[in-house]
Amino acid sequence: MKKEIGYVVSVVGIAVMALGFGVIDLKLEFLEGVAGNYIAGVGIVAVIVGVVISLKASGVKKGKQVAEEVPIYEGVGKNRKIVGYRKD
Numbered sequence: 187m188k189k190e191i192g193y194v195v196s197v198v199g200i201a202v203m204a205l206g207f208g209v210i211d212l213k214l215e216f217l218e219g220v221a222g223n224y225i226a227g228v229g230i231v232a233v234i235v236g237v238v239i240s241l242k243a244s245g246v247k248k249g250k251q252v253a254e255e256v257p258i259y260e261g262v263g264k265n266r267k268i269v270g271y272r273k274d
Contacts, residue, residue, distance in 0.1 A: 192240030199232025 204210045205217070206226025217225065255271040 188243035189240050192236045192238070192243060194236070195239060196233050196236030199229045199234075199236055201229070202226075202232060203229030205229070 201210070203226050205212060206222045206224070206229055208222060255273055257268045258270045258272055259266045260269045261267055
């Protein structure tokens with residue numbers, strides 16, 4: 187669920203950036219006194235926050251590798267069987 191929230195925040199940030207850069211010409215009274223650069227900056231921050239939320243929700247770990255168990259086999263071909271596991 188958090189991943190989708192991150193996507194929504196990113197899309198809203200892109201829309202706000204488009205408003206700030208003038209790609210979307212939308213006349214809103216409360217935005218008339220604010221410079222377009224500030225509006226675009228808020229949009230960029232929203233995109234970054236959305237990406238961070240999405241990455242945190244998906245469980246992407248930076249710099250850590252999870253030790254995976256690898257089976258140890260005995261025998262050859264169809265006659266092999268698993269006799270244990272080791273962490274790789």
